[in-house]
Amino acid sequence: MLLQHIKNHFFLYLIVSLTILSVASSYIRFVVQKDYLVSYEGECEPYSQSCFVYCEDEECSEPFYYSIIEREANEIFDLCGTDVTTCDEAYSCQDNVDICSITFCDPTVNIDECELLTSEDALNEESNEMSI
Amino acid sequence: MICYLYPEPLYLFFASDLPALLYYSHVTSMAVALFVGIFVYLNAPKALLNKLLLLIALSFSAWVTMSLLIWAGNDGELFAFIWPFFAVSASFLSIFSIYFIYVFLNKRDVSFGTKIVFSLLLLPVLLLAHTDFSVSGFNLAYCDAFEYEGQIFKYYYNGLGFIAVAWILALLVNAYRKADRLFKKQIVLMGLGIELFLISFITIIFVVTELTTQGILEDSRLEYYALFGMTFFMTMIGFLIVKFKTFNIKLIGAEALVVALWFLVASLTLVAHSSTTRLVAFLTLIFTTIAGVFLIRGVKREVQQREQIEELAQSLKRANNRLKELDRMKSEFVSIASHQLRSPLTAIRGYASMVLEGSYGKITDKTAEAVGRIAESAKFMALSVEDYLNVSRIEAGNMKYEMNDFNFKEMTSKVVDELRPTILKKGLLIMFKSDCDGSEMVHADIGKTRQVISNLIDNAMKYTPKGSITVIVHDDIKKKKIYATIQDTGVGMSKETIEGVFEKFVRAKNANNVNTTGTGLGLFVAKKMIEDMGGRVWAESQGEGKGSAFHVELPLLPGEARQVRA
Numbered sequence: 148m149l150l151q152h153i154k155n156h157f158f159l160y161l162i163v164s165l166t167i168l169s170v171a172s173s174y175i176r177f178v179v180q181k182d183y184l185v186s187y188e189g190e191c192e193p194y195s196q197s198c199f200v201y202c203e204d205e206e207c208s209e210p211f212y213y214s215i216i217e218r219e220a221n222e223i224f225d226l227c228g229t230d231v232t233t234c235d236e237a238y239s240c241q242d243n244v245d246i247c248s249i250t251f252c253d254p255t256v257n258i259d260e261c262e263l264l265t266s267e268d269a270l271n272e273e274s275n276e277m278s279i
Numbered sequence: 280m281i282c283y284l285y286p287e288p289l290y291l292f293f294a295s296d297l298p299a300l301l302y303y304s305h306v307t308s309m310a311v312a313l314f315v316g317i318f319v320y321l322n323a324p325k326a327l328l329n330k331l332l333l334l335i336a337l338s339f340s341a342w343v344t345m346s347l348l349i350w351a352g353n354d355g356e357l358f359a360f361i362w363p364f365f366a367v368s369a370s371f372l373s374i375f376s377i378y379f380i381y382v383f384l385n386k387r388d389v390s391f392g393t394k395i396v397f398s399l400l401l402l403p404v405l406l407l408a409h410t411d412f413s414v415s416g417f418n419l420a421y422c423d424a425f426e427y428e429g430q431i432f433k434y435y436y437n438g439l440g441f442i443a444v445a446w447i448l449a450l451l452v453n454a455y456r457k458a459d460r461l462f463k464k465q466i467v468l469m470g471l472g473i474e475l476f477l478i479s480f481i482t483i484i485f486v487v488t489e490l491t492t493q494g495i496l497e498d499s500r501l502e503y504y505a506l507f508g509m510t511f512f513m514t515m516i517g518f519l520i521v522k523f524k525t526f527n528i529k530l531i532g533a534e535a536l537v538v539a540l541w542f543l544v545a546s547l548t549l550v551a552h553s554s555t556t557r558l559v560a561f562l563t564l565i566f567t568t569i570a571g572v573f574l575i576r577g578v579k580r581e582v583q584q585r586e587q588i589e590e591l592a593q594s595l596k597r598a599n600n601r602l603k604e605l606d607r608m609k610s611e612f613v614s615i616a617s618h619q620l621r622s623p624l625t626a627i628r629g630y631a632s633m634v635l636e637g638s639y640g641k642i643t644d645k646t647a648e649a650v651g652r653i654a655e656s657a658k659f660m661a662l663s664v665e666d667y668l669n670v671s672r673i674e675a676g677n678m679k680y681e682m683n684d685f686n687f688k689e690m691t692s693k694v695v696d697e698l699r700p701t702i703l704k705k706g707l708l709i710m711f712k713s714d715c716d717g718s719e720m721v722h723a724d725i726g727k728t729r730q731v732i733s734n735l736i737d738n739a740m741k742y743t744p745k746g747s748i749t750v751i752v753h754d755d756i757k758k759k760k761i762y763a764t765i766q767d768t769g770v771g772m773s774k775e776t777i778e779g780v781f782e783k784f785v786r787a788k789n790a791n792n793v794n795t796t797g798t799g800l801g802l803f804v805a806k807k808m809i810e811d812m813g814g815r816v817w818a819e820s821q822g823e824g825k826g827s828a829f830h831v832e833l834p835l836l837p838g839e840a841r842q843v844r845a
Contacts, residue, residue, distance in 0.1 A: 155741045158394040162371075165405040169367065172409035177360035183282060184416030185355070194284065217416070220280060220359070229356070230418065 152195050180220035188250055189216035191240050197261050200253045216240075218247040280355035282422030288351045297350055299550040300801035302505035305350075307546040311341040312336040314538070315513045319520070322528045326390055329526055330578065331379040332516070338371040339509055346502070349422070352666030359417040365409040366436040370404040372480070373443035376473055386453040404436050423499075425492040427540045433488075447473060448597040465523050472515030478719045479508035481633045500728060513540075593766050606674065614671035620664050627657040629802075665727050673807045678683040680724040680812060684836060687721045687728070688713050688752045688760050694732045702740055708747035709736075719754050720836045723812040728833070731805040731816075735829045738801060742827070743769030752760050757834045766828040772820040780818055781806045809833070 153160070159243040176182045191198035198212035216237070222244055227234030240247035252261035316336025320329045345361045352358070374397050381389050407413055416427035451470040458466055483505035490496040509619075519525040521535050544564045551557040557707070631654035633639065635647060642650070666681075674679040695711045702709045712803065721728075739748045746768030754761040772780065782797040806816045812832040 154391060155388075158398060161398050161400060162405070165402070169405050169408045170364075173360055173363055176409050178356060181356070183414070184358055185419050186416065186426075187419040209465070218357075224280065230281045230283060232807065270494070 149276060181219075181224050183220050184217055184246070185220045185231075186215055186217040187237070188213040191251065192213065196253045197254060200239040200262065203253075216248070218244065222247070235251065280359075280419055281416070281656060282353040282355050282358075282419050284420060286297055286352035290371060297549070298500065300352060301500060301503050302347075302549045303546055304506045305347050306549055307345050308506040309340045310545070311513045311542055312339050312509050313427070314515055314542075318524050319528065322526065326526065328379065328382045331375055331382060332526070334375045335372060335379060335388075338368045338375060342368040342372070343506065350500075352423060354420050355422060357428075359414065359424060360423065360429075363413040366404055366413060367408050368486070369481070370401055370439050372434045373439045373477070374401055377443050377446050377450075379582070380450050380473060381802060384450055384466065400439060400442075404439075405430075405597070407432060418561070421490075421498075425488060425499075426795075428488075428841050429522065439484045440477060440485075444474060444477050444481070447477070451707055464523065465519060467472050468515050468519055470524075471679055472512040476508035476512035479633060480505045498588050500741045510611075521836045525783070534575050537567075538576055541567055541571060570594050570600070608670035610674040613667045616667075618668070621661065621668075624657050624661045624664065628654055628661065631657060652731065663800075666804055669808075670800055673811075678808070678811065680727065682722055683725055684722050685725045685728075686717070687713045687763070687833060688717060688718055690725060690729055691732050691750060691752050691763050694729055694736065698733065698736050698740070702748060706745065707740065708744055710747060710749045711752075712749065713752040715752055715754050715761070719752075721761060721833045722836055724808075727808045728812070731808055731831060732763060732765070734830070739767040739769065739827070739829070743767040746826070754835060759837070760832050761835050763831040764828055765831075766825045766826065771823045771825040771827055772818065773823050775819060776819050781816070 188199075191212045193210075193212040195202075196214070198214060200207075201211040201213065203209055203211075218240065223231060223237060226236045226241075231237040240249060254261045304426070313336055316333040320333040323329050342365060345364060348361065349358050370386070378389060378397065381393070383431075412429040412432045414427050415429070418426060419426045443720050447470070451474075455466050457464055472530065473697045484502050487496065487499045487501045487505075491499045516525075517535050521532050544560060547560040548557055548564065551560050589612055631650050634642060636651045643782050668677070692711055692713075693708060699709050736748060736750065748768075749764075749766045751764045751766065752761070753764075781802050783803045802816075802818075809831055810831065811818045814831065816832070817830050819828045819830070
């Protein structure tokens with residue numbers, strides 16, 4: 148009787164128990180332990196570093212230069228809490244950290260996304276500002 | 280972890296910069312799926328098919344809710360936690376859809392072996408959902424995890440979707456071949472609904488996420504086109520419920536229409552941009568709700584009344600069939616009983632006749648009078664038995680007719696002559712009139728026609744205390760009919776009596792005043808016999824005390840045949 152009942156309902160019991168297990172495991176991993184990587188935009192100096200660039204409009208009147216920082220979520224949470232934008236430590240990799248990388252734009256890979264400004268560009272920019 | 284480029288969500292999950300169509304696709308399709316799923320489940324919670332439809336609706340709703348949360352929120356930690364469950368809910372959708380279609384087509388649960396296969400297919404998704412195979416990280420800038428999704432895992436659960444589409448198609452085709460016409464229609468509708476839903480859902484989401492991962496699309500908002508398939512699927516389910524009573528639900532068209540209308544108006548509030556339009560849509564929604572409730576109530580009442588009438592008609596039909604059966608049994612019983620009575624009656628009449636004729640020696644006048652009464656009663660009883668036998672033969676369809684050509688006028692005249700002495704003895708006058716030329720032939724059973732005319736004249740005699748009986752034979756060459764009218768100056772009949780006088784066991788109200796021995800079967804038998812021979816019988820009277828006229832009509836033989844036979 149019991150065997151038959153289990154045989155009839157085992158699919159339901161299996162998926163319900165595995166779903167609960169899966170939700171619990173994910174919760175522990177992502178919310179409690181924060182055992183995953185996070186990536187976000189880091190600082191980048193376009194005159195000295197190869198930066199990713201983001202443009203708001205077609206003319207790219209106000210370009211935004213950035214690098215990509217990737218590190219463990221629990222580590223950045225311990226350093227900065229929930230908001231990385233209000234924390235200076237978020238933009239550099241500390242020495243005692245195992246997993247932390249700052250990626251700059253590689254023109255051989257991301258040919259349209261990178262921008263490295265020269266000293267000539269800087270002079271042009273300065274003269275534009277003076278004329279305004 | 281906050282997705283720092285995105286604003287805090289308004290209300291539960293409303294964000295200011297999202298396209299209205301996203302809410303329309305998500306909220307409407309989820310509401311429709313949940314409504315239909317829960318409605319079907321509550322109508323028969325123990326039915327496996329209903330449970331599976333609810334599971335499909337819940338899996339879909341889980342996917343949509345997670346999608347809405349991610350679109351409208353900025354809590355990266357929460358999103359990283361729920362991201363693997365897109366794969367879980369999509370896999371559930373695929374497997375539950377196969378299961379659902381199997382039960383729909385076969386009206387039974389899948390085998391234990393198939394359940395093992397389902398489990399094995401789901402197992403990798405459920406066991407690996409929380410691992411790096413599923414998602415290893417989260418991008419706080421874009422607020423998504425596309426770049427951190429495991430490729431094998433992603434292809435596996437999307438592959439499950441395509442397996443489901445193929446498996447369902449195979450089940451549908453196989454069942455369609457064996458199904459009857461009515462079920463074929465249901466298979467087509469259900470198949471169209473679930474296949475279009477699965478194909479659009481799996482394909483669009485897979486393509487959109489792939490393009491987003493590769494950076495070709497800025498974001499995955501085009502996924503909202505994937506969700507309209509569910510509304511189509513649920514519309515098909517609704518149509519199947521209304522049209523074919525699938526899921527054993529008695530849903531009337533008006534209910535389905537009102538609900539569909541309600542959803543349409545409600546969804547308008549999601550796409551309306553201006554507050555005025557939103558207000559108008561909201562007021563229309565309230566009006567639709569109130570009017571819909573009244574409409575459904577009214578239609579439901581009418582449907583219930585119609586069902587009650589149908590039930591009554593069915594029970595009347597059953598009662599009628601039972602009565603017919605009882606009537607047949609009664610006729611059978613009467614037939615058997617009458618046969619048993621006829622033999623002793625013949626003996627009584629025979630011996631009484633012999634006693635009266637002096638075969639057993641001379642008898643006194645008093646004895647002769649007594650034996651005469653015995654003979655008279657036995658004769659009446661024999662006639663009654665004959666009537667009962669005729670009725671049972673007619674009702675059983677066993678009455679035999681020996682059809683021959685004969686001269687109707689001649690036959691009627693002879694019957695009148697035979698009955699004349701008895702009529703005169705009763706103190707009544709009897710006249711026979713005819714304007715026919717004597718060549719009028721009919722094709723009928725002469726014995727039974729004679730019996731009918733004789734019965735009608737005998738009847739006229741019984742119900743005419745004084746006066747006369749006139750028998751008229753005339754024809755109508757144009758109509759090719761011949762008529763015998765037996766007219767008397769007797770007790771007559773009211774209009775109500777005429778209506779029922781040819782029914783079984785029906786006698787005129789005033790009949791017992793002049794004749795107490797009738798069975799109420801003679802006219803019934805006469806009418807049935809003449810009708811069986813292609814003619815008709817009817818009665819006329821000016822009213823009670825004003826005499827009656829009984830008409831017999833029979834078809835004449837065609838002119839040429841009449842002349843040859845004459």
